[in-house]
Amino acid sequence: xxxxxxxxxxxxxxxxxxxxxxxxxxxxxxxxxxxxxxxxxxxxxxxxxxxxxxxxxxxxxxxxxxxxxxxxxxxxxxxxxxxxxxxxxxxxxxxxxxxxxxxxxxxxxxxxxxxxxxxxxxxxxxxxxxxxxxxxxxxxxxxxxxxxxxxxxxxxxxxxxxxxxxxxxxxxxxxxxxxxxxxxxxxxxxxxxxxxxxxxxxxxxxxxxxxxxxxxxxxxxxxxxxxxxxxxxxxxxxxxxxxxxxxxxxxxxxxxxxxxxxxxxxxxxxxxxxxxxxxxxxxxxxxxxxxxxxxxxxxxxxxxxxxxxxxxxxxxxxxxxxxxxxxxxxxxxxxxxxxxxxxxxxxxxxxxxxxxxxxxxxxxxxxxxxxxxxxxxxxxxxxx
Numbered sequence: 001x002x003x004x005x006x007x008x009x010x011x012x013x014x015x016x017x018x019x020x021x022x023x024x025x026x027x028x029x030x031x032x033x034x035x036x037x038x039x040x041x042x043x044x045x046x047x048x049x050x051x052x053x054x055x056x057x058x059x060x061x062x063x064x065x066x067x068x069x070x071x072x073x074x075x076x077x078x079x080x081x082x083x084x085x086x087x088x089x090x091x092x093x094x095x096x097x098x099x100x101x102x103x104x105x106x107x108x109x110x111x112x113x114x115x116x117x118x119x120x121x122x123x124x125x126x127x128x129x130x131x132x133x134x135x136x137x138x139x140x141x142x143x144x145x146x147x148x149x150x151x152x153x154x155x156x157x158x159x160x161x162x163x164x165x166x167x168x169x170x171x172x173x174x175x176x177x178x179x180x181x182x183x184x185x186x187x188x189x190x191x192x193x194x195x196x197x198x199x200x201x202x203x204x205x206x207x208x209x210x211x212x213x214x215x216x217x218x219x220x221x222x223x224x225x226x227x228x229x230x231x232x233x234x235x236x237x238x239x240x241x242x243x244x245x246x247x248x249x250x251x252x253x254x255x256x257x258x259x260x261x262x263x264x265x266x267x268x269x270x271x272x273x274x275x276x277x278x279x280x281x282x283x284x285x286x287x288x289x290x291x292x293x294x295x296x297x298x299x300x301x302x303x304x305x306x307x308x309x310x311x312x313x314x315x316x317x318x319x320x321x322x323x324x325x326x327x328x329x330x331x332x333x334x335x336x337x338x339x340x341x342x343x344x345x346x347x348x349x350x351x352x353x354x355x356x357x358x359x360x361x362x363x364x365x366x367x368x369x370x371x372x373x374x375x376x377x378x379x380x381x382x383x384x
Contacts, residue, residue, distance in 0.1 A: 012157045015296025015297065018291075019290065019292035023079060023292070026069070027136055028137060030066075030069035070296075074283070074295040077094065077283070080139070089227070091276055163287075163290050164293070164294050175301075180244070181302050183330075184245060184333035186310050188310075189309075191209065191210065194251070199257055213267055220269040220271070234281070241337025242338070244330070244333060248333070249326075252330065
């Protein structure tokens with residue numbers, strides 16, 4: 001949980017920096033720092049002087065870097081997409097690469113640790129960042145003009161809060177993402193209990209179940225990448241949320257390995273579909289001048305709420321048991337999606353009502369001014 005605190009606390013201010021600075025340069029700097037962090041771990045491990053305090057400190061550095069890198073990467077994605085109609089596919093492909101790495105990376109790391117040790121594993125990880133940094137430096141991105149900022153960072157952060165929570169579709173998606181992360185995603189903290197005490201396996205079975213979830217997540221990302229239209233993402237958010245909650249409930253009370261495996265695959269598929277679709281809607285409706293701040297709020301809602309969900313799951317499991325905890329969390333996530341479904345049409349209408357001129361949003365800016373970047377097509381994603 002300590003590692004997630006920087007993302008939750010610093011996220012809104014990092015979003016201000018993303019909206020102020022060149023996002024391409026931010027990514028180069030954050031990836032360079034991440035490379036140095038891995039190389040520092042390699043040095044300490046290879047010298048056999050690494051301690052728990054070193055690991056905690058370097059992990060905190062990585063989390064601070066990630067709190068800036070995450071919104072910058074999400075906002076930068078729009079700058080490299082020439083045709084906005086390709087944005088949902090780009091976001092889905094990004095998710096597929098992340099989940100592919102999530103699926104393959106631990107296996108490669110395990111082989112490296114077994115073969116050459118932890119220090120060399122960190123060293124190889126650090127060296128691998130060179131390719132990332134070089135690739136970023138070779139990119140030719142058109143210059144995006146930034147507005148001059150006269151207000152301070154705190155004032156700009158609050159402008160972002162008023163903008164995000166003053167526009168009904170953005171507010172609803174952020175709240176839904178936060179609630180699902182708080183309840184549904186917290187199942188992972190209890191997975192060791194299910195692997196050992198319910199399904200009578202061990203660490204190998206736990207890894208297998210998490211791998212199956214990763215396969216489902218990869219399939220969900222590829223499903224979204226294959227879609228040719230963004231219309232109807234609101235319905236997909238609702239359906240995937242319902243499936244996610246239902247799969248959690250099935251997994252909670254399953255004592256059969258094949259049933260648990262199917263539930264885990266469905267959970268992975270539905271979870272990535274829900275969050276990637278929500279990301280797409282946000283990226284399409286938000287103004288570019290607020291993109292960094294809104295994506296930092298999305299990062300807070302998605303990743304920042306997970307530690308609190310883990311605390312909630314642990315507290316509930318100690319009182320009512322892990323099965324009922326996971327089932328209740330799943331039903332809570334499904335119920336939240338049900339509420340979102342009932343408000344879907346009203347959200348679409350409210351979003352269209354908040355568009356002025358040639359698709360500019362009139363809320364949340366300093367003085368209530370209009371700023372370009374929000375189009376009516378984005379709000380239509382919430383429609384059927």
